[in-house]
Structure formats: structure tokens, C-alpha cells
Amino acid sequence: xxxxxxxxxxxxxxxxxxxxxxxxxxxxxxxxxxxxxxxxxxxxxxxxxxxxxxxxxxxxxxxxxxxxxxxxxxxxxxxxxxxxxxxxxxxxxxxxxxxxxxxxxxxxxxxxxxxxxxxxxxxxxxxxxxxxxxxxxxxxxxxxxxxxxxxxxxxxxxxxxxxxxxxxxxxxxxxxxxxxxxxxxxxxxxxxxxxxxxxxxxxxxxxxxxxxxxxxxxxxxxxxxxxxxxxxxxxxxxxxxxxxxxxxxxxxxxxxxxxxxxxxxxxxxxxxxxxxxxxxxxxxxxxxxxxxxxxxxxxxxxxxxxxxxxxxxxxxxxxx
Numbered sequence: 233x234x235x236x237x238x239x240x241x242x243x244x245x246x247x248x249x250x251x252x253x254x255x256x257x258x259x260x261x262x263x264x265x266x267x268x269x270x271x272x273x274x275x276x277x278x279x280x281x282x283x284x285x286x287x288x289x290x291x292x293x294x295x296x297x298x299x300x301x302x303x304x305x306x307x308x309x310x311x312x313x314x315x316x317x318x319x320x321x322x323x324x325x326x327x328x329x330x331x332x333x334x335x336x337x338x339x340x341x342x343x344x345x346x347x348x349x350x351x352x353x354x355x356x357x358x359x360x361x362x363x364x365x366x367x368x369x370x371x372x373x374x375x376x377x378x379x380x381x382x383x384x385x386x387x388x389x390x391x392x393x394x395x396x397x398x399x400x401x402x403x404x405x406x407x408x409x410x411x412x413x414x415x416x417x418x419x420x421x422x423x424x425x426x427x428x429x430x431x432x433x434x435x436x437x438x439x440x441x442x443x444x445x446x447x448x449x450x451x452x453x454x455x456x457x458x459x460x461x462x463x464x465x466x467x468x469x470x471x472x473x474x475x476x477x478x479x480x481x482x483x484x485x486x487x488x489x490x491x492x493x494x495x496x497x498x499x500x501x502x503x504x505x506x507x508x509x510x511x512x513x514x515x516x517x518x519x520x521x522x523x524x525x526x527x528x529x530x531x532x533x534x535x536x537x538x539x540x541x542x543x544x545x546x547x548x549x550x551x552x
Contacts, residue, residue, distance in 0.1 A: 234342075237263045237300045239285050239332065240307030242271030244409045244420070245347070245401075249304065249451050254278050256455065263298050267307065285328035292335050302458070304345045305332045311351055311374040312503050313413035318373040325377035326384075333388045333396070344396045345458055348382050348470035350443055351375035351415075352400060355509045362511035364472045364518045371509050382469035389468045397457050398470035399450075402514060405534065406447030407542040415506045416442055419483055423538050424546065426491045435501045438481040441512045445475030446529040446537070453525055460523040467518055474514040475527040476534075486535040 234257055241250045241264035254262045254277055264275040265283035272280050281294055285307045294300065307328050314321035329346060336344050353362055354369035370376050378400075385396040403416025410424075411417035418434050425432040445453075453473055457465075484496045519525035529537070 234261055234301050235263070235299050236261055236302045236304065237265065237294065237298065239265050239283065239291075239303065239305045239328075240267075241280075242266035242268055242274060243306055244406060244412045245404060245447070245450065246304075246306045247274060247409045248406055248447050249306070249454060250275065250278070252451050252455065253304075263294065263300070265294065285331055286324065288331040288335065291331055292338065295335055295339050295341070300339070301342045302344070303332055303336060303341055304454075305329065306347060308347075308377075309374070310412055310414040310417075311349075311372050311506055312415050312417075314374040314377075315372055315502065315506070321373045322377055325374070326380060329381050329384060333384060333394060336394050336396075337388065337392045342395065343458055344385075344394060345454060346381065346385055346396060346398050348378045348398050348400045349375065350400055350402050350510050350514065351506075352379040352382065352470075353509070353511050357511065359512045361513050361515040362472070363515045364467065372506055378470075385470070386468040395462060396468070397465060399453060399457060399473045399519075400470045400514075401450060401473060402443030402445045402475060404445055404447055404450050405538075407538045408447070408545055415503045415510075416444065418480060419444060422480075422483060422487070422496075423535075423542055426487045426494045427539070427542055427546075429491075429493075432484075432494070432496045434480045434484075434496060434498050435503050436480050436498070436507050437500050437504060438498050439479050440504070440507050441477050441479050442507055443474055443477050443511060443514045445473070445527065446534040448537075449475050449527045449529050452528070453519070456523055456525065457519075464522050466522055471519045471522075472514050472516040473519055473525070474516040476530055477513045478531050482531065483535070486531050487539070490535075490539050 309321035
């Protein structure tokens with residue numbers, strides 16, 4: 233039986249992915265961990281341990297005692313927060329990954345998942361339909377750590393046979409957790425402001441296009457990749473992944489049919505420079521070819537789903 237360890241389970245992606253893993257493999261098969269013990273109440277359905285991924289011995293102890301066969305390593309400091317604290321961001325993002333890879337090697341763990349990001353691309357990468365093997369010159373500590381991490385994953389596969397699999401996530405949008413410090417998190421916060429009848433101040437300009445993905449699609453892609461036969465996996469750095477692309481103005485327009493009095497203003501800050509260095513759109517043909525990837529949600533379908541479901545999670549009045 234699979235025994236799945238999720239590191240950083242309390243974050244935006246981890247909160248939803250952990251639940252789906254438990255629904256798929258059984259509550260008893262999933263161990264949720266997070267640095268913050270305060271998130272424990274999210275995981276009453278499965279085993280929970282407080283874990284600092286920088287503590288390699290504690291990580292190894294959980295792996296050994298729980299008989300872990302798969303690891304989803306999600307703990308990281310994201311792009312915007314990383315620019316405010318670059319050295320701690322590098323230490324956690326890189327040191328945590330290396331601890332996971334070393335423990336996976338030592339205990340012969342079957343599979344490891346580690347998320348990369350479109351942040352690996354930079355100002356000189358192709359902007360439109362950015363290809364899998366595009367030139368990469370990240371200009372954030374987050375992007376630099378992700379690019380280095382991709383090559384560490386490839387190294388551990390080639391050198392030690394550790395079956396590490398990875399996706400370059402675009403901006404992820406869901407309704408079950410709050411924004412987590414990423415440059416694309418405006419597209420999470422805007423729904424909260426609309427439902428709470430507040431004016432939204434966007435830190436990106438109205439016409440800034442970025443690749444985005446609804447959380448349900450991201451989780452589906454993750455599990456699909458992890459379930460793919462080993463021989464189908466041809467990319468051992470990280471797969472490009474695409475869902476949709478839109479601008480702040482377009483997501484605002486998608487909300488107006490539900491909230492006609494909702495207002496927005498645009499006040500760009502340091503995150504604009506980060507966003508400007510990232511792709512407008514992504515070519516994920518390798519993922520389509522290798523494991524039949526296809527997204528299910530576009531912008532309007534995502535907005536309808538979030539507007540319908542978000543109130544029950546954050547005590548907003550249900551929109552009528």
C-alpha cells in the first residue's frame with residue numbers, strides 16, 4: 233500500500249492536494265506535515281506531524297516510522313516573499329529539497345514530487361508559447377532556486393535512480409486557502425475582495441498577461457504525472473504546464489456579472505517587474521504527449537466555480 237508524505241501541506245496547493253490524495257488512496261495512506269502546527273486542524277482526516285523540512289533527521293524519522301513510499305515536497309518561500317527575504321528563501325527552497333532528495337535516496341522511496349514554476353524563465357526567455365527547453369534567466373531568488381532545483385532533481389534521477397517528477401506550475405488559483413505570497417496571488421485575492429464587497433487594488437497593471445491554472449486542474453495534473461508509467465517520463469527537470477492565460481482586467485471583467493458594483497484600481501509595485509519577466513503563455517506539448525495532459529477549466533468556468541464555493545469557506549454572505 234502506498235504511504236504518502238506531504239511536506240508543506242498547510243499551503244495553498246498542499247491544503248487541496250492532501251485532501252484529494254486522501255480521497256484517492258484512503259485517509260490512512262496520507263501523512264500531512266507542516267512547519268506551522270496551527271494548520272493541524274485542517275487535517276483531522278489523516279495523520280499530521282509538525283515538521284521543519286530543514287531538520288533532516290526529523291524528516292528521516294517520519295519516513296522510517298511511517299513506512300513512506302511517496303513524498304510530495306511542497307514547502308517553499310514564494311516569489312514576492314522571497315524578494316523580501318532572499319537568503320532565507322534560498323536556504324529553505326534549496327536546503328529543504330536536498331534534504332528530501334537525500335532521504336528519498338537513503339530510504340529508496342518509490343516516487344518524489346517537487347513543484348517548479350514558470351519563475352524559472354526570465355526577461356530573455358521567449359514570451360509567447362514558451363517552449364519546454366527555452367532559455368532560462370530567472371531574476372528572482374525564487375526562480376533561481378527553482379531552476380537549480382530542477383537540475384538537482386535530474387541529477388538525483390540520473391545518479392541515484394531517485395524517481396523525481398516535477399511540474400512548472402503557472403499561477404495557481406483556488407478558493408480553499410488564502411494567498412501565500414506569490415506574484416500571481418492577485419488572482420486569488422480578487423475573489424475575496426469581490427465577495428467581501430471591497431474595492432480591489434491590484435499590484436499588477438491591467439494588461440499584464442500571465443499563465444494561470446485553476447487548482448483542480450493543477451491537482452489533476454500532479455496526480456496524473458505521478459501515476460504515469462516511469463518509462464513515459466521523458467523530462468527529468470520539470471514539465472511545462474499550461475491551463476489558461478488572462479490579465480487582471482479580464483479576471484475583473486469575469487466577476488462583474490456577479491458583482492456589478494465591484495471596483496478595481498491598478499497600483500503596480502515591485503511585483504510588476506517580476507511578472508514582466510515571466511511568459512505570457514506556455515507550450516506544454518511535452519506533457520500532452522508523455523502523459524496526455526489536458527486542462528478542464530477556462531476563466532469563466534473557474535470564476536463561476538469560485539463564486540459559488542468561496543463563501544462557505546470564509547464566512548462571506550452567499551452571493552445572490
